[in-house]
Amino acid sequence: MTSLNAPRLASSALLSPPSLSFQGVTYSHEEKVLLGPCSFTLDGIGPTLVMGPNGAGKSLLLRLAHGLLSPSQGRVTWSGDRKPRQAMVFQQPVLLRRSAVANLIHALAVNNVPRRERGKLAFDALDRFGLSACARTPARVLSGGQQQRLALARAWVLSPQVLFLDEPTSALDPAAIKAVEAAVREFHQRGTRIVMTTHDIHQARRLAGDVLFLSGGKVREHTSADAFFNAPVSREAQAFVAGELVE
């Protein structure tokens, strides 16, 4: 990986984010097809909200897109000649047993950012996410909301072109949810492609540019947010938007 220096940070905001394509992707475990076959392309400005009931395959889809899992069949491809820089924020943030700032410095170090630049980038990001006061606090004693903001700050310092978020607010209180959503918008404004799962339809209404709706391991619908919330086409999506309990 190349270093994260200032000029590249600036340029990533100007370029449109790379687009992502799933081509006939399936994911199976022990002969059982858990997801797919799925084919779609994310090339709008987003943010893309991946919605659907529990067990629909939202997290699987995110992990396949991010490369944490390999598809059993089909291909996941990106526009451009190489894989874009990506980061992922998990439902339960995985933080190292170190101080908040040391977590960011570690992420910068593994991405080969020169040592002398790490401190400044880390403290800037803590500042941006309202964590300056707890820079030296052990990451694991932070509150749930602070931990998730720290995970977002860690993604931020890596200046990803694509950011995946897997139910990032499902364990948080309203104030913390608000902070996470503000951060997601900030990433979006910086030109980062956002792909986020949620089961909270209100959150999706607040954030979504387009919606990818899954149920039963299949993509039922991929439309603009307006179209999805006002005139869903598939029966499953209609029921989901109407607030019925969809399986």
Added chain:
Amino acid sequence: MENNAFYVALSLLLNFDASLYQIVALSLQVSLLAVLIAAVLGFPLGAAVALWRFPGRGAVIVVLNALMGLPPVVAGLMVYLLLSRAGPLGEWGLLFTPGAMVIAQVVLVLPILAALSRQKVEEMLGEYREQFVSLGMSRARMMPTLLWDARFALLTVLLAGFGRASAEVGAVMMVGGNIDGVTRVMTTAIVLETGKGNLPLALGLGIVLLTLVMLINAAAYLLGELTRRRTG
């Protein structure tokens, strides 16, 4: 009064008995150096077995776990054969020196440190794996991160290793020879004094050894607590 073990222990300590201090110092030097060498080799070995998948990995884990219970006399015998005049490393002339005792204790402690650190690192890897892959980390890059994040657990592992090293008598007796002033350590001195029927002195040495081990554990515990509070 003079036959009371506590009295003997206390008077040995308070009179700054030179030979006692020499024995204590040598015991500490040998065991601490052995634990240090075993840690430098064993922690990365344990982490590597946790991180990499290779043919025979299961067998390596079983062997490491089994070697945790290696009888000290067997370790002593192996090192004795290696270092004896006719042995493959006989030219080093290490038999019946403190160096030989360090080697024997490394053989005893290394499997403990490797097997237990393998376990700790593997547990932690299960928790961290997705985040590490997401950050684009190679396995080799994961190793130092995992070892550092497991530092509190590894400190306890280190103490277990030190306990094994400082308590054993069979291996150091065989390869050290219990030579007065050269290779006599606390455990071999206790065996000798018991054999001579000088039970108060043997017991007194035992009390000193216990106290020492206790102090080291207390110091490590306090150090761990302090750092844990500072860094989480």
